[in-house]
Amino acid sequence: MTIRAMILDIDGTLLSSNDAHARAWVRAFGEEGLDVTYDRVRSLIGMGGDQLAPRLGVPEDAARFKRLKEGWKTHFLDELPTLQPTNGARDLVRGLLERGVRVIYGTSADEALLGDMLKQAKLDDLDVPATTSSDVEASKPRPDIVLAALDKLGLPPGEVLMLGDTPYDVQSAAQAGVRAVFVRTGGFDDPEEALACFDDAAAVLAHLNDLLPS
Incomplete structure (x- = not known):
């Protein structure tokens, strides 16, 4: 065909941009008091936040998820001009x-x-x-x-x-x-x-x- x-x-x-996404998520999780390793996050990059966060213990419907996503975006945008x-x-x-x-x-x-x-x-x-x-x-x-x-x-x-x-x-x-x-x-x-x-x-x-x- x-x-x-x-x-x-x-x-x-x-x-x-994959490494930058991983770093941004790690920082966002850290700001929420959650200890998530870079390697664990990096292995999930390619998923959207709605899929990634629940696999790391934060349900998508939680208020914490909204803060996580906002934190990730802030940190990723900081790195975006260098990519x-x-x-x-x-x-x-x-x-x-x-x-x-x-x-x-x-x-x-x-x-x-x-x-x-x-x-x-x-x-x-x-x-x-x-x-x-x-x-x-x-x-x-x-x-x-x-x-x-x-x-x-x-x-x-x-x-x-x-x-x-x-x-x-x-x-x-x-x-x-x-x-x-x-x-x-x-x-x-x-x-x-x-x-x-x-x-x-x-x-x-x-x-x-x-x-x-x-």
């Missing part, structure tokens, strides 16, 4: 668009952060739609964000690929019936369920003929 579109994750995939695009990120997005492949961002970040992240990734001038955690009830690894992207594209799952850097991207895509391509820029091991694994966006671009045969 012809691939007509790709859903692109942003954090870790197009922007080197860099991943290798080949812009070239990949442009390459897909020039090839006639539709592109949509699918991120566990919320709508309020999207513009700033795209600016830092040097992608803010490209006309690409997005689905974020603000659009759905549950973030990755739940399939909601991928399903919302499919709805916006108006395409069946078999005509779409997902590109992500965490096992949670792959799990989210699989639950939506979408095959996932994995990049190692997020700091995770290759997931067995991925259709293909590459070092970074530049490597994905170099192998587009294999991923998107005419």
Whole structure:
């Protein structure tokens, strides 16, 4: 079946931001008097806060969760101006668009952060739609964000690929019936369920003929 579109994750995939997210969460938990290690938090980066916090003992509906999320955002925004695009990120997005492949961002970040992240990734001038955690009830690894992207594209799952850097991207895509391509820029091991694994966006671009045969 012809691939007509790709859903692109942003954090870790197009922007080197996973470590900054982990540091921000650790600081936010510390401000709440909760001792959560960096390694534990880092292993969960790729999930949205609604999925991450409960796994660390804070239910999403708790008042503490709201304070945690506000603290995380404050600390992440402090680091955001220092973050860099991943290798080949812009070239990949442009390459897909020039090839006639539709592109949509699918991120566990919320709508309020999207513009700033795209600016830092040097992608803010490209006309690409997005689905974020603000659009759905549950973030990755739940399939909601991928399903919302499919709805916006108006395409069946078999005509779409997902590109992500965490096992949670792959799990989210699989639950939506979408095959996932994995990049190692997020700091995770290759997931067995991925259709293909590459070092970074530049490597994905170099192998587009294999991923998107005419």
